[in-house]
Amino acid sequence: MERGLPRYEAIARRFARAVEDGTLAPGEKLPSVRKMRVDEGVSASTVLQALAQLEAAGLVEARPRSGYYVKVRAVLPVPRPSAPAPHAATSLDGVSALVAGIYRAAADPGLIHLGTATPAPALLPTRALARAVAAEARRSVTGGIEVTYPPGLHALRRLVAQRAVAAGCELSEDDLIVTNGATEALQLALLAVTSRGDTVAVESPAYYGTLLAVEALGLRVMEVPCHPETGMDVDELARRMLERRVAAVLAVPSFSNPLGSCMPDESKRRLVELLADRAVPLLEDDVYGDLAFGPARPRPAKAFDRDGTVIYCGSFSKTLAPGFRLGYVAPGRWHDRVEVLKFATSVATATLTQRALARFLAEGGYDRHLRALRARLEHNVARAAAAVAAEFPAGTRVSRPRGGCFLWIEMPAEVDALELHGRALEMGVSIAPGHIFSASGAHASSLRISCGDPWSERIDGAIRLVGRLARRLLEAS
The missing domain is CATH 3.90.1150.10 (Aspartate Aminotransferase, domain 1)
Structure with a gap:
């Protein structure tokens, strides 16, 4: 049973995966309520709640006096990989x-x-976050109104680094800078590694916020096809880089926005090695990495970085507290440059929310x-x-x-x-x-x-x- 979920929801989720991966085929009968109650060690009402959730999701259907069966559904094909012109x-x-x-x-x-x-x-855990904010406001003599200059609150950076290490990255708190969301992290990274008129390679389709940030800095865009399941086409990127000089590559390797694609580890490794060989920085946006539907979080591309070529950006805006605007960046070889730019553009990130988030993470709530x-x-x-x-x-x-x-x-x-x-x-x-x-x-x-x-x-x-x-x-x- 998955911790943190009601028992009926954990059961429903497990059966849903069995339907999605074909273990339970369309038209196949599910175990009876009595058998599921015994197998799962739960009450009949818990089993019925799980079945109701599966039925509401369109995965199973109840047949009178017969039981529950996997529903035969219309499954649409996946989108075709886009192929924008290489201009x-x-x-x-x-x-x-x-x-x-x-x-x-x-x-x-x-x-x-x-x-x-x-x-x-x-x-989202709004009440728990509100309690953390209130507790930190009471604990601080100043109420959290003081400025925490870059690189940001040490306790928060340490907790973020621990999570990054668990995901496969070699990072410490000293490698990280707290930002106002991942948007600022990416903007600082672009400022650090590009000059007006440079070309930046991005996925196609790409998150519109990324495109607007590139445009605002006077940069040019080279779109690279992104496969709906496996992400940016590394071979096509390599071909296009032979035709045009690229100052940086900006990508979302894990659950890209808007496709939701996730690059396999080998593709991430190839991408990092390709860019390292050409001394081109990879700006990795990992804001959705924590939202994997499976039990394991995918490794970031940063996990394959050996020389600081990957600038790793993330935030808690998509998973925890959009309004806190709390993000972070591990700038690699551009650390000092990004830290100065952080101060020059926004001075600092709000102290009270940094403290509250650090408390929440430390307590295991995340x-x-x-x-x-x-x-x-x-x-x-x-x-x-x-x-x-x-x-x-x-x-x-x-x-x-x-x-x-x-x-x-x-x-x-x-x-x-x-x-x-x-x-x-x-x-x-x-x-x-x-x-x-x-x-x-x-x-x-x-x-x-x-x-x-x-x-x-x-x-x-x-x-x-x-x-x-x-x-x-x-x-x-």
């Missing part, structure tokens, strides 16, 4: 305004938000929280994929992430995701159209939907509504 774009015309509109919509409580990629407060959060996100992703399969037009492809909190949906080419975005917004639903995940105009018929809210009929209905709108657009094309 460098200089701007993101119109994207900035579109992104701003999406974030304005995120503040509207009247909308159903499928466009963001952060777990909702209802899935790992308990992660176990529950991963299970809930995995459940949400499965439910969202089922809704997409039921309502989106024929020819639609959907990602099958093994971590993170979103789905990438590739619709038929005739469906304009930007128009779909506008129509959905009129109906009270916010989505993230594929246009904002590319600097080259790729992914115009794709979209990303968030799975970070507690699952409900309202969320299910919103996804199905978007699917129906997409079908209408296709029929009208």
